[in-house]
Amino acid sequence: MHILLVNNSAIPVFGYGGTERVIWDLGKTLVQLGHRVSYLVPEGSSCDFGQVLPIRPDQPWDAQIPADVDIVHFQFNPRTEVGRPHLVTEHGNARKPKPLPLNTVFLSRNHAQRYGSTQFVYNGLDWSAYGPVDFERPRPHYHFLGKAAWAVKNVRGAIRVAQLAGVELDVLGGHRLNLRRGFRWTLSRRVHFFGMVGGPQKNDLLNASRGLIFPVRWHEPFGLAIIESLYFGCPVFSTPYGALPELVPESCGTLSAQAPVLAEAIRSRQWDPRACHQHVQDHFSAATMARGYLQFYERVLAGETLHREHPVIQGEARDLPWTN
Numbered sequence: 116m117h118i119l120l121v122n123n124s125a126i127p128v129f130g131y132g133g134t135e136r137v138i139w140d141l142g143k144t145l146v147q148l149g150h151r152v153s154y155l156v157p158e159g160s161s162c163d164f165g166q167v168l169p170i171r172p173d174q175p176w177d178a179q180i181p182a183d184v185d186i187v188h189f190q191f192n193p194r195t196e197v198g199r200p201h202l203v204t205e206h207g208n209a210r211k212p213k214p215l216p217l218n219t220v221f222l223s224r225n226h227a228q229r230y231g232s233t234q235f236v237y238n239g240l241d242w243s244a245y246g247p248v249d250f251e252r253p254r255p256h257y258h259f260l261g262k263a264a265w266a267v268k269n270v271r272g273a274i275r276v277a278q279l280a281g282v283e284l285d286v287l288g289g290h291r292l293n294l295r296r297g298f299r300w301t302l303s304r305r306v307h308f309f310g311m312v313g314g315p316q317k318n319d320l321l322n323a324s325r326g327l328i329f330p331v332r333w334h335e336p337f338g339l340a341i342i343e344s345l346y347f348g349c350p351v352f353s354t355p356y357g358a359l360p361e362l363v364p365e366s367c368g369t370l371s372a373q374a375p376v377l378a379e380a381i382r383s384r385q386w387d388p389r390a391c392h393q394h395v396q397d398h399f400s401a402a403t404m405a406r407g408y409l410q411f412y413e414r415v416l417a418g419e420t421l422h423r424e425h426p427v428i429q430g431e432a433r434d435l436p437w438t439n
Contacts, residue, residue, distance in 0.1 A: 116412065117183055118145060121155040121170065122190040126162060132313060133339060134190050134206055140241040140401040141408065148405060155179060186412045192216060200415050202408075205230070207336060208432035214425030220411055221426075222337035223358035229334060230426040236411065237361075238337045239404030240346075242396060248347050249322055250388050256283040256307070257381070258324040258349070260317075260340040263289025267333035267433055269354075272374060274306055275439045276328050276352065279378035284328060287312050287320055321347040326368070326386070329353040330377065334432045338362055345395045348388025352377040356435050362399075367391045373438045 120138050128135045142152040142165055152165040160167050171179055176197045180187055187201040192215055203219045205226075220234050221227035227235040257277060263270040263286055270289055277284035283305045290308050312320065327344035334357030335341075341351055341362045351368035353359050359370055367390060369380035414421070 116409075116416075117151040117153070117181075117185045118142075118412065119153050119155055119180060119184045119187045120190070121187060121193075123157065123170070125157045125160045126154060126167075127160075128313065136240065136339070137238050137404075138190060140239070140244075141405055143241065144401040144405040145409075148402075148409070150409075153181065153184065186416060188408070188412075192219075202411055202415055202421075204236075205336075205426075208334060209428045212427045212429070214427050217420050217422045217425060218415055219421065219426050220408075223361050225334065225358050225361065226336040229430060229432065230428050231424075232422060232426045234411070234421050236404060236407035237399055238339060238342070239399045239401045240339070240342065241401040242346055245318055245343070245346060248388075248392055250348055250392075252323060254323055254325040256285045256324060257326045257328050257352075258285040258287055258320065258344070259289075259328055260287045260321075260344060261329065261331075262311075267331060269330045269332045269437060272330035272332070272437055272439065273328040274303070276330060276374045276377045276381070277306065278303070279374055280381040282325070282381060283307065285309060285320060285324065287317060318347070321349065324349050326350045326352060326381065328377070328381075330372075330374070330437060331356060331359075332433070332435045332437050333357065334435070335359055342395045342399045345391040348392045350386040350388075350391055352380055354435070354437065357432075364394065367394055372436050375438075 120142055122138055124135050126135050126139055145152050146164045154162055154165055155168045155170050158169045176193055180199055187199055189203045192203060203216045205215055205219050205221055220236055221232060222238055223235055227233055259270055259273040261268040286308045288311055290310055321344060326349045331354055337358050345367060351363045353370055354372050355370040369377060371377050
């Protein structure tokens with residue numbers, strides 16, 4: 116099967132990445148499974164296992180799709196007519212209830228349900244690219260991983276949990292002084308800021324962390340920060356929103372919308388880093404993700420339409436309750 120993966124961001128990943136990292140690992144794994152993969156992505160991209168084509172937003176999609184492509188996999192709503200068999204992965208939470216394409220797939224059960232759907236594939240990653248985990252290494256701090264400038268990620272809440280628990284916090288994805296999307300100045304020297312990190316630096320910091328404090332105030336469609344942290348043996352202390360209950364079993368963390376509850380879980384319980392590590396390897400690998408998408412590709416190529424009606428987001432996804 117020849118699969119064309121379409122995205123608006125360049126590959127490979129040079130920083131933290133998100134969707135770019137997922138589709139890179141998806142394409143690489145599909146090739147390992149015997150398929151051919153091409154990418155339609157911005158100029159400047161490169162790939163050593165698949166053809167790279169420059170995306171042209173001003174041209175019709177059908178004019179950009181090679182004739183020998185079997186199925187096109189968009190990572191966003193193409194918004195205009197596509198005359199070839201195609202699939203769309205929705206990666207976010209829409210702010211307005213606008214209909215999505217009939218062949219849309221979501222990132223988790225909760226994500227799909229909130230769009231009136233049952234069609235989803237969990238994200239997965241190629242864990243071999245992250246290197247080994249050092250379970251014997253001293254782990255003095257906890258961490259937050261995400262774009263701290265986004266209010267829904269609730270870095271303020273993470274700092275509050277760390278203060279209540281009496282632990283030090285490394286913020287990966289933010290700065291001590293924030294002037295974007297609201298003023299924030301963090302005085303505490305028990306909170307350490309590393310800016311936007313990726314690659315070996317991020318992995319090294321996660322490999323030295325005791326756990327992830329991540330009290331998001333929106334319905335996470337999936338949560339790459341969750342599975343990356345679990346891979347490095349870090350239990351997760353987060354809110355019970357979106358996909359979080361699907362990703363974090365009781366043996367791997369605590370979910371609550373109350374800071375004192377999360378702080379108490381950090382103080383009072385011993386967690387097994389190896390169980391956290393094994394959980395993501397068993398459930399959220401790139402191979403599992405690729406097999407899930409292959410099933411959808413085959414359904415679409417067989418002439419099936421995934422939804423009878425266009426999926427539309429239902430309910431509010433942001434500003435969810437949080438108690439300091």
